[in-house]
Amino acid sequence: xxxxxxxxxxxxxxxxxxxxxxxxxxxxxxxxxxxxxxxxxxxxxxxxxxxxxxxxxxxxxxxxxxxxxxxxxxxxxxxxxxxxxxxxxxxxxxxxxxxxxxxxxxxxxxxxxxxxxxxxxxxxxxxxxxxxxxxxxxxxxxxxxxxxxxxxxxxxxxxxxxxxxxxxxxxxxxxxxxxxxxxxxxxxxxxxxxxxxxxxxxxxxxxxxxxxxxxxxxxxxxxxxxxxxxxxxxxxxxxxxxxxxxxxxxxxxxxxxxxxxxxxxxx
Numbered sequence: 731x732x733x734x735x736x737x738x739x740x741x742x743x744x745x746x747x748x749x750x751x752x753x754x755x756x757x758x759x760x761x762x763x764x765x766x767x768x769x770x771x772x773x774x775x776x777x778x779x780x781x782x783x784x785x786x787x788x789x790x791x792x793x794x795x796x797x798x799x800x801x802x803x804x805x806x807x808x809x810x811x812x813x814x815x816x817x818x819x820x821x822x823x824x825x826x827x828x829x830x831x832x833x834x835x836x837x838x839x840x841x842x843x844x845x846x847x848x849x850x851x852x853x854x855x856x857x858x859x860x861x862x863x864x865x866x867x868x869x870x871x872x873x874x875x876x877x878x879x880x881x882x883x884x885x886x887x888x889x890x891x892x893x894x895x896x897x898x899x900x901x902x903x904x905x906x907x908x909x910x911x912x913x914x915x916x917x918x919x920x921x922x923x924x925x926x927x928x929x930x931x932x933x934x935x936x937x938x939x940x941x942x943x944x945x946x947x948x949x950x951x952x953x954x955x956x957x958x959x960x961x962x963x964x965x966x967x968x969x970x971x972x973x974x975x976x977x978x979x980x981x982x983x984x985x986x987x988x989x990x991x992x993x994x995x996x997x
Contacts, residue, residue: 733894734848736794736862739767739855745938747771747798747903748923749788751778751832752974753960755925755935756787758952769851771903771921772798772864776811777970778925779960781832785840797847798864798903799871800829804836805844814871814904820981824968831966850894856942858898861890865904874902874920876909877986883913901938906979907989908936908947919945926970927977929985934977 744766749756750773772795774788775781788795797805803812811829815822849870851862866872867889874882890897900918907929908922922928922936934949954974961971969980982990 731850731893732848734796734851736769736851736853739769739853742766743855743940744768745771745901745919745921745940746793746924747773747921748776748906748925749774749784750776750923750925751781751784751828752925752935752957753778753780753784753787754954754957755950755952756784759924759937759950760787760791762950768793769853769862769901770795771862771901772796772847773800773903773923774798775800775804775832775836776925777828777961777966778957779831779964779966782835782837782840785836785843789840789843794851795847796851796862796864797844797849797870800832801844801847802870803829804833805841805847807841809833812871814865814869814873815984819983821983824970824980827968828966828970831964852894852897855899855940859896860899860901861894861897862901863890864902866902867893871904873905873984874918875905875907875986875989876911877988880911880913883911883918887913887916887918908938910945910947917945922947924950926973926979929977929979929982929989929991931977933975 799812811825853860864870866886902920906923909920911918921938924935933954934951939946958971958974
């Protein structure tokens with residue numbers, strides 16, 4: 731496991747994750763960021779149409795990032811996204827199309843850049859020891875949601891403590907849902923996804939703004955219709971294109987039952 735030290739961060743910190751090949755969302759975010767300190771929790775590439783263009787824009791921005799599971803897989807020239815979807819679920823089947831699209835467009839030089847991305851990154855934020863991870867330490871593609879049992883977070887923190895010592899702040903990604911959980915003395919913050927709505931019926935996506943006193947989850951409005959049109963033009967019309975506009979994911983397979991829209995109807 732490769733760990734990189736990102737040093738001391740002062741002032742406010744913007745945290746993004748899950749760009750998901752959504753170039754329009756990332757461009758809109760850059761206009762807001764306006765020179766602020768920014769960290770990324772990975773998955774620069776995923777569902778959207780413009781994988782190579784998003785990577786190019788991200789690299790030009792010089793924003794620091796760890797590797798998401800998609801970057802790990804692309805760097806290894808793997809044939810699937812390694813997202814952790816259960817085999818045979820709709821999420822698993824839908825991933826075949828967008829990953830093949832991205833895999834065909836990411837060049838060797840970008841793959842070598844992905845190889846260079848750390849698995850974890852440590853930093854200090856206003857005297858607090860922080861670490862950026864993707865899904866989990868035990869599994870880069872582990873899904874942790876706002877309603878996940880505390881024991882799941884404790885397991886990840888124990889793994890972090892073993893390798894890095896106690897941490898005060900964890901910045902995570904992968905699940906696509908922004909949330910803040912207090913686990914013992916540690917704040918676990920997921921910034922959500924910049925490139926896909928968090929299954930809440932609104933087209934705006936999410937990022938996090940950290941201040942010395944807390945965290946604010948911000949909404950990002952961007953030209954979602956353009957991003958959806960780009961997906962459709964690329965043949966990526968299996969459902970995530972519609973999700974950009976409706977705010978609802980094409981499948982709830984990956985979500986805990988209590989977070990599904992139709993959980994009560996399904997019993």
